[in-house]
Amino acid sequence: MRFIDEATVHVSAGAGGNGCIAFRREAHVPRGGPSGGDGGGGGSVIVMADGQLHSLRDYKYKQHYKAQRGEDGRGRDQHGKGAEDIILPVPVGTVVYDADTDELLEDLCEPGQKLQVVVGGVGGLGNKNFATPWNQAPRQQTDGTPGTARRIRLELKSIADVGIIGLPSVGKSTLISVISSARPKIAEYPFTTLTPNLGVVYLDSERELVVADVPGLIEGAADGAGLGHQFLRHIERSGVLVHVVEFAPWVVERDPITDFDIINSELAKHSEVVAEKPQIVVMNKCDITEVKEALPIWKEAFQQRGVQLHTISAVSREGIPEFLEAVWQLKQNSSSGNL
Ligand SMILES: Nc1nc2c(ncn2[C@@H]2O[C@H](COP(=O)(O)OP(=O)(O)OP(=O)(O)O)[C@@H](O)[C@H]2O)c(=O)[nH]1
Ligand SMILES: [Mg+2]
Numbered sequence: 001m002r003f004i005d006e007a008t009v010h011v012s013a014g015a016g017g018n019g020c021i022a023f024r025r026e027a028h029v030p031r032g033g034p035s036g037g038d039g040g041g042g043g044s045v046i047v048m049a050d051g052q053l054h055s056l057r058d059y060k061y062k063q064h065y066k067a068q069r070g071e072d073g074r075g076r077d078q079h080g081k082g083a084e085d086i087i088l089p090v091p092v093g094t095v096v097y098d099a100d101t102d103e104l105l106e107d108l109c110e111p112g113q114k115l116q117v118v119v120g121g122v123g124g125l126g127n128k129n130f131a132t133p134w135n136q137a138p139r140q141q142t143d144g145t146p147g148t149a150r151r152i153r154l155e156l157k158s159i160a161d162v163g164i165i166g167l168p169s170v171g172k173s174t175l176i177s178v179i180s181s182a183r184p185k186i187a188e189y190p191f192t193t194l195t196p197n198l199g200v201v202y203l204d205s206e207r208e209l210v211v212a213d214v215p216g217l218i219e220g221a222a223d224g225a226g227l228g229h230q231f232l233r234h235i236e237r238s239g240v241l242v243h244v245v246e247f248a249p250w251v252v253e254r255d256p257i258t259d260f261d262i263i264n265s266e267l268a269k270h271s272e273v274v275a276e277k278p279q280i281v282v283m284n285k286c287d288i289t290e291v292k293e294a295l296p297i298w299k300e301a302f303q304q305r306g307v308q309l310h311t312i313s314a315v316s317r318e319g320i321p322e323f324l325e326a327v328w329q330l331k332q333n334s335s336s337g338n339l
Contacts, residue, residue, distance in 0.1 A: 005156040005195075005233070007059035008099045014042030014069040014083045016121035016144025019129070022075030023137065033136055035077050036127035039144040042120030043067025043083035047096055047154070049108035050089035056154050059088075067118075070144055073126040080123060093159045093237075099151035109159065117152050121145040155233060160198060160212035161331055163235025163277075165267070166244035167259050168216030168226070171284040173197065174314040175244065176213040179324065184213060191216055191227055196234040203324055209331065212238065219262045222269030229270045236271065240331045241279045247298060249290045256283060257301050278334045280310060280327050287313035 017039025024032025045067055065088060071080030090096075096105045096115055106115040122145045130138035164172045168190030176182045180199025185192050197213045212234050218226040235241065243263060245256040260281065268275040283298060285291050295311055302309040310326055312319035 005056060006154065006230075007056045007063070008151055008153045009059050009063045009065060009088070010149070010151050011045040011086075011088075011118050012066045012149035013044050013118040013120040013147025014067040015146045016040070016042050016123040017070035017072040017080035018143045019124035019126040019141035020073035020075060020080075021127040021139055021141050024076070031137075034127040034131050034138055035075050036141055037073030037075070037077050037079040038126045038129070039073050039123030040070030040080035040082040041123050042070045042144065042147040044085045044116050044120040044147075045088065045118045046085055047088045047090055047094070047106075047108065047115045047117055047152070049092045049094065049111055049113045051092055051111035053089055053091040056090060056094065056156050059090075059154060067120060067147065069147070070120070070123050072144075073123070073141075077126075077128060079126075082123070083120065085120070090154055091156055093157050095155045095157055097153040097155065099153040105152070118148045118150060121147045157233050157236050160210045160235060160238050162201075162209055162211045162240050162242055162327060163238040164211060164213045164242045164244060165217060165232075165235070165263060167218060167246075167263065168192075170216070170244045170246040170259075171314045172213045172216070172244050175242075175284065175312070176211055178314050178317060179320065180211055182211075182213065190218075194227065196231055201324065203328055207328060209324075209327065211242075217263055217266050219266065221266045229266060232267070232270045232274055235277075236274060238277065239334045240327060241274075241277045242327060243279045243281045244284050245281060246285050247283060247291050247294055249294065256298055257305070260302075260307075278330050279307075280323070280330055281307050282310040282312055282323055284312055284314055286311045286318060287316040 020036035022036040024035045067086045068083035073080045095107045124142040124144045127138050127141050130140040173184040173186045176199045179201045182197045182199030184197040193215045201209045215227045221229040299309045312323050
């Protein structure tokens with residue numbers, strides 16, 4: 001099943017119930033006063049972050065949510081019952097937008113955090129509210145006010161400290177599988193990863209990093225090539241990007257510097273925020289002899305760009321501990337810089 005991380009839903013609040021006109025009629029009580037109760041409030045719709053959820057799938061199947069209207073007031077001073085609110089649970093990390101104006105309404109990043117997206121109408125007043133000393137039998141009431149309605153867009157942005165990016169097949173999923181307990185699909189063909197994978201990396205008992213492995217990016221991704229670039233929203237909150245490159249000596253038309261530039265230009269087309277994130281650039285597959293031999297050349301080539309090239313092999317695990325330390329350090333530096 002496809003991982004669904006965006007959904008648009010129609011939400012409408014219930015109207016308030018109407019106020020009632022009634023008069024007390026009791027045996028032996030002549031000319032009883034007004035006794036019409038007020039209407040109950042209409043139900044609201046509330047979006048709430050729920051730590052147990054991980055996708056917005058439910059909202060792809062059911063897109064209309066309408067809260068009930070409040071009950072009308074009744075005679076004998078009885079108020080109408082208020083309608084229940086509807087709660088829409090969403091995963092933590094869901095951002096709520098007004099689908100028509102694109103206005104950001106709330107970023108639900110804490111479990112239990114709530115946002116009232118439409119407000120139930122207010123109940124109308126029963127005639128007993130209108131009694132005055134000079135009008136003891138008012139034939140007046142008000143109707144409940146309507147509830148509001150709107151379309152909202154829900155977007156799930158995972159909260160990963162580190163996002164792993166790169167061209168297809170450079171070994172992003174292999175890397176997350178050796179540093180965390182995530183077990184994504186790994187294969188030699190491009191676009192093996194179709195949806196982001198999250199994994200937790202434990203450097204030691206006190207330090208952990210949440211890492212996201214996202215699908216491969218290719219040139220033109222921002223215009224829809226390959227799997228597009230929308231999945232990059234999953235790393236919009238990451239403090240650090242791990243940019244994986246490879247040297248494939250048997251593919252003459254590719255080289256790591258050109259690949260690096262392609263990915264960075266696609267990031268920039270996606271969003272400035274993502275393009276400006278600090279990156280750790282790492283060359284994978286260093287267990288391959290030709291790659292190992294060419295390392296000095298590529299280190300130098302990246303150095304000329306002012307980039308320190310880290311080297312690892314996800315398969316042999318060579319260089320992984322040093323690489324993780326570098327990721328941790330960069331994350332620490334970038335988060336302290338943000339304070
Ligand atoms: N020799 C060698 N092969 C590797 C290494 N890391 C990954 N591979 C191989 O490279 C291929 C692609 O690996 P994946 O981890 O699926 O690559 P990916 O970057 O996640 O690819 P997409 O999900 O398609 O973007 C697989 O055949 C892996 O076995 C490595 O360190 N050394
Ligand atoms: Mg993958």
